[in-house]
Structure formats: structure tokens, C-alpha cells
Amino acid sequence: MLKRKTVLLGVTGSIAAYKAAALASALVKQHAAVDVIMTKNAMEFITPLTFEHLTHRKVHTDTFDRGGPEEVSHIALAERADLAIIAPATANVCAKLAHGLADDMLTSTLLACRCPRLIAPAMNTNMLENPVTQDNLETLRHYGWTVIPPASGLLACGAVGPGKLPEPETLLRYVLRELALPHDLMGKKVLVTAGPTQEPLDPVRYLTNRSSGKMGYALARMAMLRGAEVTLVSGETALEPPPFVETVPVRTAEEMFRAVEARFEEADLIVMAAAVADFTPEEVAENKIKKKDGGLTLTLRRTKDILQYLGAHRRPGQVVVGFAMESENLLENAGAKLEKKNVDMICANDVKQPGAGFQVDTNVLTLITREDTRQLPLLSKEEAALAVLDRALALAGEKQA
Numbered sequence: 371m372l373k374r375k376t377v378l379l380g381v382t383g384s385i386a387a388y389k390a391a392a393l394a395s396a397l398v399k400q401h402a403a404v405d406v407i408m409t410k411n412a413m414e415f416i417t418p419l420t421f422e423h424l425t426h427r428k429v430h431t432d433t434f435d436r437g438g439p440e441e442v443s444h445i446a447l448a449e450r451a452d453l454a455i456i457a458p459a460t461a462n463v464c465a466k467l468a469h470g471l472a473d474d475m476l477t478s479t480l481l482a483c484r485c486p487r488l489i490a491p492a493m494n495t496n497m498l499e500n501p502v503t504q505d506n507l508e509t510l511r512h513y514g515w516t517v518i519p520p521a522s523g524l525l526a527c528g529a530v531g532p533g534k535l536p537e538p539e540t541l542l543r544y545v546l547r548e549l550a551l552p553h554d555l556m557g558k559k560v561l562v563t564a565g566p567t568q569e570p571l572d573p574v575r576y577l578t579n580r581s582s583g584k585m586g587y588a589l590a591r592m593a594m595l596r597g598a599e600v601t602l603v604s605g606e607t608a609l610e611p612p613p614f615v616e617t618v619p620v621r622t623a624e625e626m627f628r629a630v631e632a633r634f635e636e637a638d639l640i641v642m643a644a645a646v647a648d649f650t651p652e653e654v655a656e657n658k659i660k661k662k663d664g665g666l667t668l669t670l671r672r673t674k675d676i677l678q679y680l681g682a683h684r685r686p687g688q689v690v691v692g693f694a695m696e697s698e699n700l701l702e703n704a705g706a707k708l709e710k711k712n713v714d715m716i717c718a719n720d721v722k723q724p725g726a727g728f729q730v731d732t733n734v735l736t737l738i739t740r741e742d743t744r745q746l747p748l749l750s751k752e753e754a755a756l757a758v759l760d761r762a763l764a765l766a767g768e769k770q771a
């Protein structure tokens with residue numbers, strides 16, 4: 371996701387410096403070019419050689435070495451960086467950067483950077499909580515830095531509390547949020563629903579469906595990477611909540627309805643990717659239903675149709691998108707839902723088509739709007755999500771025009 375991007379990684383003198391090597395490796399795996407600058411103190415903990423092998427690039431140190439014409443200046447490093455991240459950042463480097471000091475290669479380069487800048491402070495809890503450090507971090511935020519909150523736990527110094535460098539995987543997420551995709555949904559609020567609902571029969575049983583939630587989670591994650599403020603209302607799934615997304619867990623169709631109803635007014639785009647139960651048991655038994663001879667008849671009643679509710683209560687300018695899973699007459703049935711539910715787009719998929727629908731990592735969608743019908747090829751759910759968002763963004767633009 372970081373092809374053709376250059377990341378400047380600053381490493382300072384903290385015991386957590388070894389984790390920066392894993393971050394450098396993770397960035398390279400995402401195809402980023404990684405320029406590493408190490409402070410003198412960082413080299414007490416880890417050697418430049420480690421980073422040179424991982425990044426296949428010369429590591430820049432604080433020695434201001436004059437290695438000939440191929441030597442890259444701090445200005446050139448700053449100019450070619452698409453993003454700078456300092457991980458780990460000591461209290462000392464936070465203080466210097468907050469006040470514009472530029473007395474070594476790292477701080478001079480950072481002072482010249484105009485790209486997004488992230489800083490991951492890592493230090494003893496008392497040093498972190500010292501008001502002077504907190505003021506410095508606040509100052510950095512004021513100057514546009516993103517301060518990555520330190521993790522809590524047992525620190526190398528023996529103390530327990532905040533101050534740990536977050537895991538490289540977490541740091542990578544911050545980089546991806548900034549760089550992976552253009553932020554064309556910046557300033558937009560996106561509400562996505564995902565997963566199955568569970569309709570209880572008794573304290574141990576429920577009616578549900580085979581939805582894995584993968585399509586909705588991909589939509590939420592891609593919208594987040596495109597800069598949107600995303601809320602994901604999710605039925606129970608085995609998936610990890612996407613980072614930087616407000617995830618609201620629900621179980622039943624009724625709970626999903628209430629969660630969506632409470633949040634949809636402020637949303638600019640709503641995508642109902644959840645597989646909401648159409649029926650729920652008329653009564654939920656208080657105790658476990660015991661087996662008896664003969665059959666068991668369940669009486670079900672209709673749930674509220676959330677998408678239809680949204681179509682009826684939408685405000686002008688909102689874009690409302692639904693999904694349709696069909697097993698026959700795909701276009702006809704899905705097209706009818708567009709009208710019946712008063713929505714802007716229906717993303718239809720054929721449950722019988724290989725590679726489409728529940729539980730797989732791919733999908734074959736047909737995007738149906740009032741303007742046209744567009745058949746997408748077999749795509750990963752992430753790619754399909756991007757195509758849905760592209761079309762939704764175009765519809766939002768048409769509404770504004």
C-alpha cells in the first residue's frame with residue numbers, strides 16, 4: 371500500500387529502538403522507500419547496519435559526514451519524504467522538536483519537513499507524565515504533529531505505566547492512514563453496517579445467517595484510509611475492528627436499527643452492508659427450550675427494514691447505499707430494491723456466483739443507480755469497497771452540483 375512513497379524514519383536513543391527495525395521492515399514490505407536517520411544515542415542501542423540491511427539504503431547519522439557528492443543533505447531528505455515518523459522518540463527529541471532546535475541531522479531534517487509528521491514518544495512514565503513533556507507534546511500537536519499515544523505496561527526501567535513504544539504493527543497503521551490512499555473523503559462522515567444479526571430464541575440459541583462481515587469491514591477500512599470519519603455498526607463477527615474506526619457492536623436487528631437511527635442523521639454517506647434478519651422470533655423463551663416429542667413450531671415476526679427507514683427519513687444531500695444478495699433475477703430484484711427503499715445505489719451480488727457473497731475474500735458486484743448499471747469484475751473485497759466508495763462519492767458530487 372506504500373508503493374512510490376518515501377518514509378523518513380527517525381530513531382532516537384531509547385531501549386525501544388529495536389522495535390524501529392521491525393517498523394522499517396514492515397514499511398519495506400509495503401513497498402515504501404525508507405530513509406532512516408539515527409541519532410548518536412540511538413546508535414548506542416542498535417547499529418545502522420541493521421537498518422541498512424532492512425531498507426537497502428544508506429542510513430543517515432548525526433555525524434554530518436562528508437561522504438562525497440552522493441551524500442544526501444538534510445534538506446534533500448526532508449523534500450523527498452512523503453511522511454516522517456520518529457519512533458521511538460525520547461523526551462529530549464520531543465523537547466527539541468517542540469522548540470525548533472536543529473542541532474543534529476534528525477532535528478535539522480525534521481525542521482525542514484513539510485510532509486505529515488508522526489511522533490511516537492517512548493520513555494519512563496514519570497518522564498512522560500512530567501508537565502514539561504506533556505506541554506512539549508501539546509506544542510508538537512499545535513504545530514501539526516500527530517502524537518502516537520504511548521502504550522501502557524511493564525517498562526524496561528521496571529516501572530509499570532504508560533510510556534511503551536506501541537508495537538510496530540500499530541505504528542504501521544498510523545503510517546498507512548496517512549499515506550495509503552488519497553484523502554478524497556476527508557471531512558465526510560461515513561456510517562457502515564456489517565455482519566449478521568442474531569435473533570435469540572432462548573438464552574442459548576439464535577437465528578442468524580452466514581455473513582462474515584468482510585465486505586462491510588473492508589468498506590469501513592477503505593473509507594477510513596480515504597480520510598473519512600467512519601462509524602461501523604457491526605453484528606457479531608470474527609473480525610478485528612478496523613483501526614481508527616468507531617465500532618459499535620450490536621446483536622439483533624432491533625439493536626442495529628437503534629444504533630443506526632441514533633447516528634445516521636449526521637452521516638454524509640450510509641452503506642448498509644449488514645445481512646439483517648428479516649424475521650425474528652415472536653417470543654424469546656426465558657429459559658432454554660427443552661426437547662419434547664414431536665416437532666417445534668416457531669412463530670416469527672418481521673423486523674424493521676433499516677434501509678427502508680433510512681430511505682424514508684434521509685435528509686437532502688445524504689447518499690444512501692444498500693446491498694442486495696440475490697439467488698435469481700439479480701438485476702430485476704436488486705433494481706426493485708432501489709425504488710422500494712428510495713436509495714441511491716444498490717450493490718447487488720449473486721449468492722450462487724463463485725467468488726461472490728458470504729465468507730469469501732472476493733466479490734462480484736453490480737452497482738445499480740438510477741443513472742446506470744455497472745458490472746464490476748471479480749475483485750478482492752477491498753477493491754470492491756473502493757469501487758463502491760468511488761461511485762458513492764460521484765453520486766454525492768452530483769447531488770451537490
Ligand code: CTP
Pocket residue numbers: 623642643644645646647648673674675676677678691692693694695696707
Ligand atoms: N436490510 C435492512 N433491514 C432489514 C433487511 C435488510 O436494512 N431488516 C438491508 C440490507 O442491509 C441490505 C438491503 O436491505 O442493504 C437488502 O437486503 P436483502 O435482505 O437482500 O433484501 P430484502 O429487502 O430483505 O428483500 P428480500 O428478502 O426480498 O430479498
